């Protein structure tokens with residue numbers, strides 16, 4: 001029997017990827033991570049000694065060598081440039097991270113006979129609950145990679161589960177997301193200008209998100225996955241932004257200086273998150289919003 005499964009993780013220096021690596025190490029996986037020459041390794045600090053880092057020079061040939069060295073049972077592909085709104089200067093970087101690097105990875109996998117990938121999508125690919133309607137260019141690049149993957153699945157027998165993530169949150173989140181803004185607002189003297197706040201938000205705690213990646217890997221390793229399957233990693237209980245903030249105030253006991261309607265909704269604001277996806281089999285979120293908020297204010 002195989003002693004350990006081997007994971008190759010992209011995006012390991014990010015919020016979700018670093019937590020996934022922590023979980024894989026704790027579950028006794030042998031973990032390899034791909035980083036860039038200038039990656040900030042701060043979030044990986046805790047596990048850096050237990051994993052093998054590969055610094056990718058940007059070329060396909062280097063990625064082929066990295067995959068050959070790691071020989072992973074599962075590739076967890078989380079690397080992405082995440083931009084809710086972009087400017088003309090961002091176009092190349094978006095395509096480089098979300099399409100070129102991703103395609104290089106798929107190519108390197110088939111070149112080495114590595115067949116299992118957990119890919120990461122976003123509910124932003126499904127504006128107004130449509131089959132495909134990107135809320136932003138970033139979401140369009142995610143969709144573009146799924147289209148590329150179809151080639152590797154149909155012609156090169158890659159097996160893929162794409163997890164469509166919603167809004168994640170958790171302790172020590174360096175990203176400028178909702179709870180970081182709320183925490184800062186609690187210390188600020190100026191009011192925090194927010195949209196009217198009627199949009200629904202589907203929040204999933206990072207521990208539940210990470211568990212979804214592990215469950216998806218288990219499905220792939222179990223051999224029951226054919227081709228490319230897409231699943232939602234949803235709380236199943238989206239709440240209006242105003243209610244999320246009220247819950248945060250209740251748990252923290254701090255009334256926040258928020259000016260609702262102080263700024264307009266953003267272009268293509270998602271008022272109703274995608275609810276047409278199939279939930280990942282054998283996975284359910286376990287951490288309630290109240291319990292989740294407690295983990296971030298500790």
Ligand SMILES: NC(=O)c1ccc[n+]([C@@H]2O[C@H](COP(=O)([O-])OP(=O)(O)OC[C@H]3O[C@@H](n4cnc5c(N)ncnc54)[C@H](OP(=O)(O)O)[C@@H]3O)[C@@H](O)[C@H]2O)c1
Nearest residue numbers: 011013014015016039078079080097120122165166167168
């Ligand atoms: N978090 C959410 O709420 C959410 C919602 C929907 C979907 N997602 C998806 O979940 C995944 C993780 O998101 P996150 O919020 O954890 O991201 P994050 O914290 O912004 O981290 C992004 C990661 O991607 C890496 N990366 C970017 N471009 C790369 C490239 N060209 N080559 C190699 N690595 C590259 C970054 O590495 P460097 O350190 O080198 O910059 C970093 O490790 C992404 O695929 C994102 O699209 C997240």
